[in-house]
Amino acid sequence: MTSIMAREASASPTLIAEQLTLNKPICERLAVKIRQFNPSVVYIIARGSSDHAGVFAKYLIEIELGIPVVAAAPSVVTVFNKQLKLHDALVIGISQSGRSPDILQHMQMAKEAGALCLGLVNDETSPLASLVDELIPLRVQQEVAVAATKSYLACLSALLQLVAYCKGDPDLIDAVTQIPQALTIAIDGPAQLEANMFKGCDKCIVLGRGFGYAIAKEVALKLKEVCTIQAEAFSSAEFVHGPIALAQKTLKVLSLTLIDESIDAHQQQVVDVIKRGANVVRLDQFPKTLHPRIAALVLMQRFYLDIAEVSLQLGCDPDTPLGLNKVTLTV
Missing domain, CATH: 3.40.50.10490 (Glucose-6-phosphate isomerase like protein; domain 1)
Structure with missing residues (x-):
């Protein structure tokens, strides 16, 4: 018996190939905007598997772009009702569903603080997709299995594509195009x-x-x-x-x-x-x-x-x- 989880994971190469093609002009445009904004810090808002994608983002952004990356503690806003100083931050919200109340409330706070707010979201009709200044769709269709697979891999590929264009690194840009083939192997x-x-x-x-x-x-x-x-x-x-x-x-x-x-x-x-x-x-x-x-x-x-x-x-x-x-x- 093949599980839904395995079938969804196996669909990743095809879906990510389409994602990279469709998101290329978005990432090229966003790279210019981010360089002009010149953030002093990147602030990640996420939970669960999306939060783990945020840890990957920390290593990737700090190594390739030299910008410090920190993870949000959502309860600082939702439970303790604090406003943070994020006017020079690039804030990235990562969510498959784009519907968790704590992620939405934290992103709203960041937007009011003057941050540049970016969403990596699978459900493009979600409240988070509507709230952010800029959206990078994950484009992996509905994920049925409770355990995330293709949405997590799509987060990593989206982050890699964005950072490759922000850095303007031809080798990294070329490597990103090879992700689907490597996943198939x-x-x-x-x-x-x-x-x-x-x-x-x-x-x-x-x-x-x-x-x-x-x-x-x-x-x-x-x-x-x-x-x-x-x-x-x-x-x-x-x-x-x-x-x-x-x-x-x-x-x-x-x-x-x-x-x-x-x-x-x-x-x-x-x-x-x-x-x-x-x-x-x-x-x-x-x-x-x-x-x-x-x-x-x-x-x-x-x-x-x-x-x-x-x-x-x-x-x-x-x-x-x-x-x-x-x-x-x-x-």
């Missing part, structure tokens, strides 16, 4: 996870470095959502500052290895974890020859397919996990 490639790796496992640590840490948060969420495994993501660098004591016990560790500037540092820290007795399962990017900024997407593409199948084999339902809804409305 990952889909056709070998599975990296099997159900027997997780049988009897109720706790798991997910380690990555840099962009690998950004996607580690999404990997950990999916382990919770579709396999009911208590998973926690760490930067492999942060893990050695205390949490590594967990490795004295039998510990399942999922290591995410990307072929980029972080690879040597990450692998050294994983070797240390193995020496302490942890049971390490590796997820490696495939294909291996890629521009390093798109590597995270291919690893996630393969992971989504593998974890959907693992979920079924463990007797779980990856499409409608118990107690979860597709749209979560928080204040």
Whole structure:
């Protein structure tokens, strides 16, 4: 049986190819506007998988554009009723549905503060899409499975396309056009996870470095959502500052290895974890020859397919996990 989650994840290459084509003129125009606005900070408003896309945005924007990126704490506005000084900020709201009240209220505050407000939204009829100054549509059609897949990958591709044009980097722009083909190769490639790796496992640590840490948060969420495994993501660098004591016990560790500037540092820290007795399962990017900024997407593409199948084999339902809804409305 093929799950809806796996089918939706498999549709990503085709949908993202269309997204990149349709959004190219939007990103070219927005790049000029953002450079003219010259933000001193980028402020990300998001929840769940969209928030994890925001962590990817932090690494991408800080590395490629040199602009500091911070994540919003929505309750500062919705619960504590505070107005922030965001007049020189580029504020990016990321949401599949564009309907969560806390995201909307926070974006309204940012707009009133004079920020340049940008939305990455799948539902173009949503309140968030109408509220922002500028919209980059995700264009992945309706997502039925509760666990986000294609919408998360589309967030990453949209961020990459925007940053590539903001930087004016021909190599990165060209790499973005190769995302759909790379995702297709990952889909056709070998599975990296099997159900027997997780049988009897109720706790798991997910380690990555840099962009690998950004996607580690999404990997950990999916382990919770579709396999009911208590998973926690760490930067492999942060893990050695205390949490590594967990490795004295039998510990399942999922290591995410990307072929980029972080690879040597990450692998050294994983070797240390193995020496302490942890049971390490590796997820490696495939294909291996890629521009390093798109590597995270291919690893996630393969992971989504593998974890959907693992979920079924463990007797779980990856499409409608118990107690979860597709749209979560928080204040």
